[in-house]
Amino acid sequence: EAKRGGRGRYQVFAGDMDDLLLRRRTVESDLRTALTTGDQIKLLYQPIYGADCETVLGAEALIRWDHPVHGALSPSHFVGIAEERGMIGLLGGWVLREACSFAAASDLPWLAVNVSPLQLRDENFASDLFAIMETAGVEPRRIQLEITEGVLLENTPATTAVLKELRGRGVRIALDDFGTGYSSVNYLRRYSIDKLKIDRSFVRQLGSSDESTAIVKALVDLAAALGIQVTAEGVETVQQRDALVAMGCQELQGFLLSPPLSRSQIGTGTAEPEQALAG
Numbered sequence: 001e002a003k004r005g006g007r008g009r010y011q012v013f014a015g016d017m018d019d020l021l022l023r024r025r026t027v028e029s030d031l032r033t034a035l036t037t038g039d040q041i042k043l044l045y046q047p048i049y050g051a052d053c054e055t056v057l058g059a060e061a062l063i064r065w066d067h068p069v070h071g072a073l074s075p076s077h078f079v080g081i082a083e084e085r086g087m088i089g090l091l092g093g094w095v096l097r098e099a100c101s102f103a104a105a106s107d108l109p110w111l112a113v114n115v116s117p118l119q120l121r122d123e124n125f126a127s128d129l130f131a132i133m134e135t136a137g138v139e140p141r142r143i144q145l146e147i148t149e150g151v152l153l154e155n156t157p158a159t160t161a162v163l164k165e166l167r168g169r170g171v172r173i174a175l176d177d178f179g180t181g182y183s184s185v186n187y188l189r190r191y192s193i194d195k196l197k198i199d200r201s202f203v204r205q206l207g208s209s210d211e212s213t214a215i216v217k218a219l220v221d222l223a224a225a226l227g228i229q230v231t232a233e234g235v236e237t238v239q240q241r242d243a244l245v246a247m248g249c250q251e252l253q254g255f256l257l258s259p260p261l262s263r264s265q266i267g268t269g270t271a272e273p274e275q276a277l278a279g
């Protein structure tokens with residue numbers, strides 16, 4: 001910052017690097033405070049609908065941070081930093097406690113919670129989660145964990161054991177953003193996955209790209225053949241919705257059906273879009 005107006009590109013670049021490092025450090029300490037006080041961080045809940053587009057089957061918990069200076073931050077602004085700075089256990093633990101307490105109080109059949117690959121590397125993850133569910137009074141069957149393909153790619157004995165322990169007690173496992181990573185069909189056989197979530201990059205092009213339409217159809221059929229449930233993410237248009245329903249997709253999630261809602265909104269069913277996010 002202070003070096004701005006200096007002697008050329010290098011300094012401009014160095015300035016930017018400083019800003020970045022400063023921001024990371026600020027985010028880290030601010031996040032620690034936010035997680036301790038608990039009043040800047042919250043979860044929103046996006047309903048997931050059945051193919052009739054009326055029945056709410058469950059919801060996905062999505063974290064938000066109302067930063068006192070930077071305003072409303074989406075997870076892309078801080079989840080990665082929390083992972084890099086060794087804070088994901090703290091953040092993820094807060095999310096699981098909050099999500100389980102909401103699930104216990106709500107009528108929703110189930111609640112999906114995103115977990116970082118780093119959380120699953122902790123061999124105590126499953127027992128910690130069981131303890132959280134027990135304290136909250138929520139049945140393991142009502143919690144679904146959304147993991148990304150990277151977790152399975154790592155294929156570490158610890159992660160495999162954790163996933164097995166979780167499923168053994170009835171926790172469901174959904175593979176998030178399916179199709180964007182390494183997407184080995186082998187994962188679906190080798191690991192016991194309950195659900196595939198087709199990434200919204202494919203859903204977005206439904207109808208406008210024949211290839212995307214073919215990919216989505218193939219994924220829906222593959223899931224059916226393997227006895228795995230399937231959710232389409234990012235459904236924004238009637239055209240996308242109709243195409244997905246015609247293909248036999250069982251679960252739909254997206255702004256067309258409902259945006260992520262606050263705890264009180266989802267309780268009362270009043271759908272008001274969340275405020276625009278900074279950045």
Ligand code: C2E
Nearest residue numbers: 062063074075079095114115116234235236253254255256
């Ligand atoms: P995700 O798990 O794939 O979540 C879906 C994202 O798509 C959410 O973004 C949601 O708000 C957005 N979305 C839903 N419907 C639509 C739609 O129709 N159109 C568009 N354009 N977007 C839609 P969000 O909340 O910004 O979350 C981004 C990512 O951050 C999530 O992707 C997830 O990977 C991660 N994340 C969110 N909450 C948590 C958390 O508690 N823990 C961890 N580790 N990661 C989280």
Ligand code: MG
Nearest residue numbers: 060114146176
């Ligand atoms: Mg997710």
Ligand code: MG
Nearest residue numbers: 176177197233
């Ligand atoms: Mg997703």
Ligand code: MG
Nearest residue numbers: 177199200233
């Ligand atoms: Mg996604």
